[in-house]
Amino acid sequence: MDVTPLAQAVIANDRRALARAITLVESARDDHRAAARDLIGQVAVAGRQALRIGLSGTPGVGKSTFIEAFGMMLTAQGLRVAVLAVDPSSARSGGSILGDKTRMERLSRDPMAFIRPSPSQTHLGGVARRTREAVTLCEAAGFDVILIETVGVGQSETMVAEMCDLFLLLLAPAGGDELQGVKRGIMEMADIILVNKADGDLKPAALRTQADYAGALRLLRRRPQDPEGFPRALAVSALQEDGLQAAWADMQTLIGWRREHGHFDSRRAAQARHWFEEEVRQGLLASLGREPLKGLMVRLGAEVAAGGRTPDAAAAEVLALLGRAV
Ligand SMILES: Nc1nc2c(ncn2[C@@H]2O[C@H](COP(=O)(O)OP(=O)(O)OP(=O)(O)O)[C@@H](O)[C@H]2O)c(=O)[nH]1
Ligand SMILES: [Mg+2]
Numbered sequence: 001m002d003v004t005p006l007a008q009a010v011i012a013n014d015r016r017a018l019a020r021a022i023t024l025v026e027s028a029r030d031d032h033r034a035a036a037r038d039l040i041g042q043v044a045v046a047g048r049q050a051l052r053i054g055l056s057g058t059p060g061v062g063k064s065t066f067i068e069a070f071g072m073m074l075t076a077q078g079l080r081v082a083v084l085a086v087d088p089s090s091a092r093s094g095g096s097i098l099g100d101k102t103r104m105e106r107l108s109r110d111p112m113a114f115i116r117p118s119p120s121q122t123h124l125g126g127v128a129r130r131t132r133e134a135v136t137l138c139e140a141a142g143f144d145v146i147l148i149e150t151v152g153v154g155q156s157e158t159m160v161a162e163m164c165d166l167f168l169l170l171l172a173p174a175g176g177d178e179l180q181g182v183k184r185g186i187m188e189m190a191d192i193i194l195v196n197k198a199d200g201d202l203k204p205a206a207l208r209t210q211a212d213y214a215g216a217l218r219l220l221r222r223r224p225q226d227p228e229g230f231p232r233a234l235a236v237s238a239l240q241e242d243g244l245q246a247a248w249a250d251m252q253t254l255i256g257w258r259r260e261h262g263h264f265d266s267r268r269a270a271q272a273r274h275w276f277e278e279e280v281r282q283g284l285l286a287s288l289g290r291e292p293l294k295g296l297m298v299r300l301g302a303e304v305a306a307g308g309r310t311p312d313a314a315a316a317e318v319l320a321l322l323g324r325a326v
Contacts, residue, residue, distance in 0.1 A: 001035040007042035013141050015114060022116055025133040028126065040133050043140035050082070050139045050146045051255060054160040056186070057170030058152045062196040064103035066170060066238035067147055071104070073244050075112035079145055082138040083107070086131050086150040086160055087118040114143065128159050132275060135163060152186070161189045162271055165264060166251055169193045173205035174212070188220060191231050192250055198235035199242065210235040225263040230254055284322065293318065 006024075009017030021043075025036040057063045071081045083104070107113045116134060118127075131148065138146050148164055150156045161167045169190040171182070187193075193213050198206035213233035220231075232250065236243035258264040287293055300314040 001031070003035050003039040003042060007039055007140075010039075010043055010137055010141050011046045015141075018114065018137060018141050019116070021137050022130075022134045025137070026130050036133065040136055043137060046140040046142075048139050048142055050135075050143045051166065051251075052135060052146045052148065052164040053251070054148045054150070054157075054164035054167040055170060056150050056152050056157045056160065056168070057196075058172075061170050061172045062238045063149050063151070063170055066194070066196060066236070067149060068104040068107045069238050069241045070244050070248070071107045071113055071147065072110065073241070073248065074145055075107075075110050079112070080143045081107075081110075081113045082141075082143040082146045083113065083115045084131055084134050084138070084146065084148050085116070085118040086127055086148060086156055114138065114141075127156075128163075128275075128278070131160075132163050157186055157189065162274055165258075165267065166191050166255060168251075171195050171209065171213070173197055173202045174209045187216065188223075191226075191254060192247065193217065193231065193233040194243075194247060195233060195235045196238050199237035199240045203235075206235045225258060225267065227254070227257040287322070288318075293321065296321065 003024075006017055006021055010021050021039060024032055024039060027033070027036070055063060055067065067083055071083060074081050104115060108115050135146055135148070148160050150160045167189050169182070169186065169192075171193060173195060193210075195206045195210040195213065198210070210233050217231050217233060223231075230250075234243060234247055234250065236247055238244075255264065258267070288297060296318060300309065300317060303309040304311050304314045
């Protein structure tokens with residue numbers, strides 16, 4: 001398969017080519033994988049860079065509403081916006097497409113925007129690679145901002161944080177004065193916390209929650225990649241499109257500072273290294289599920305279970321074989 005015409009069409013910002021290219025990188029077929037790798041290598045020469053923004057939040061917090069309003073605000077400023085969704089838990093087999101396209105009705109019709117929902121794929125490693133490659137394709141197509149949405153479950157937040165320049169955490173106003181059960185690790189990944197639904201009856205609660213988080217963020221260890229005042233918590237209303245300009249201004253301040261101080265490039269470099277190592281790790285794991293290792297694992301497993309071999313000795317045999325393979 002010659003992917004050169006497809007690569008050129010992506011770089012020329014042909015949206016249908018972009019959609020086809022993403023479909024190709026989503027495929028698990030071996031020949032498609034080889035073509036996808038070739039394609040990614042070819043588009044990378046375009047050398048374009050977008051601002052990659054990760055956005056996480058529990059179901060119903062307002063991610064789709066936020067992306068629609070925020071995305072429309074950016075396209076109105078002349079920026080081209082791509083939206084990618086990551087939903088590894090996706091039992092909503094393609095259903096998220098319909099749901100999100102109706103929630104993001106205006107944005108999905110905007111010629112300056114491109115929305116690509118999560119594929120119905122469950123393997124996190126596959127989702128990570130697919131998303132990274134989709135990001136590369138969108139960058140090559142010349143998008144200025146790429147929003148990567150994920151629902152706040154499991155490992156998906158960490159994964160998205162590892163592929164973006166900026167990580168936003170969207171929260172709902174809390175009922176009481178307690179911080180919602182946001183795990184410390186996720187708080188530590190966030191660059192900006194947005195307390196959504198700061199409108200109508202919910203506004204006082206949203207402002208309280210925002211103040212609580214602002215306080216909690218001040219207690220966290222200062223990260224080298226942050227200027228004074230970051231990470232920070234803001235109150236917004238995606239529905240009323242309130243506070244979005246301020247949030248965007250903060251994002252630009254943060255990214256501008258990081259660029260100036262070398263953190264932007266060093267973070268991307270560290271991410272590239274991380275994904276290289278992760279690919280190797282995933283590849284090794286996958287080889288355990290294929291012959292000849294698969295059969296060997298079963299045979300040695302039975303021997304170990306029967307007491308004929310110690311776990312260590314059996315593992316050493318498998319690892320020696322892996323070592324010879326490389
Ligand atoms: N009052 C208020 N309601 C909002 C706001 N943003 C979203 N909502 C409402 O919250 C509900 C959920 O919004 P979505 O944007 O679909 O939330 P989501 O995070 O995308 O949800 P999932 O896709 O299920 O994970 C909808 O009824 C929205 O109208 C807001 O700023 N204020
Ligand atoms: Mg949604």
